Amino acid sequence: MAEIWAPIGAAIARLLGPQAEVVVHDPVTDRVLAIWNPMSRRGPGDPSLLGELDTMTPDESGVYGPYQKLLPDGRRLSSVSAVVSDDEGSPIFVLCVNLDRTPFEQAAELLSAFAAPVTERPKVLFEHDWTERINQVVGGYVREHGRQAGQLTREDRLSVLAELDRLGVFDVRRAAPLVARALRISRSGLYALLAELRDQRSDR
Structure with missing residues (x-):
């Protein structure tokens, strides 16, 4: 048998x-x-x-x-x-x-070690790193909403741009191309969205 x-x-x-x-x-x-x-x-x-x-x-x-x-x-x-x-x-x-x-x-032990809490990043190192700040804002929005940057709607992108504008990102030279790249849109598309965002603010 x-x-x-x-x-x-x-x-x-x-x-x-x-x-x-x-x-x-x-x-x-x-x-x-x-x-x-x-x-x-x-x-x-x-x-x-x-x-x-x-x-x-x-x-x-x-x-x-x-x-x-x-x-x-x-x-x-x-x-x-x-x-x-x-x-x-x-x-x-x-x-x-x-x-x-x-x-x-x-x-499981190895993965748990990698998942251990990390210390807060030193602000002094990243205080003027606008690339890092752009990645944080865009990446945080993408993770929170479960959509890739290329799948964001116009309203999504306006929300992201509003936060970046609040942080003063667009006061920095050459920040706009980095933002456009992070959002997977053209530079002209970015400027159009920024104009729309600021028009909305002026109408309030």
């Missing part, structure tokens, strides 16, 4: 290996029939010790888990076990997949 399911066990092991141990058990003899990528120093013919499944409840398809297991070296595993039964409902074998969580935990 193990030969029938050997290609399935091998396929799972090939996809998830070397992080996954795949085991086929005989529930009648409580012995290991086949194993791929062994992590627990077991081999075919060794005791399966499937009694642990008696304390858990399978889902409607006969699958247990995911549940946690530990290796002697302290590594944590996420495990699932599928009980395959015959037409009369008697278990004929159990397929277990034990996934080593170590690489994923290490990756």
Whole structure:
């Protein structure tokens, strides 16, 4: 019977290996029939010790888990076990997949380190960096509204320009081309929007 399911066990092991141990058990003899990528120093013919499944409840398809297991070296595993039964409902074998969580935990720790709070940037270094200020305003608006700069509407661009104008960006020489580039519009389009913005202010 193990030969029938050997290609399935091998396929799972090939996809998830070397992080996954795949085991086929005989529930009648409580012995290991086949194993791929062994992590627990077991081999075919060794005791399966499937009694642990008696304390858990399978889902409607006969699958247990995911549940946690530990290796002697302290590594944590996420495990699932599928009980395959015959037409009369008697278990004929159990397929277990034990996934080593170590690489994923290490990756999570690494990402958490990058996500750690950063210190406030030194204002003295950026006080006169208008390029940085333009990027902050445009980038902040893009992130807040979930649209790329090239997808901003005319009203969006007017809002961005109003904030940049309030910060005095357009009082700086050569700021306009940088703003136009950040907003993905032409310089003439930028000047037209600025004129519209200032007309709106004068009408108030």
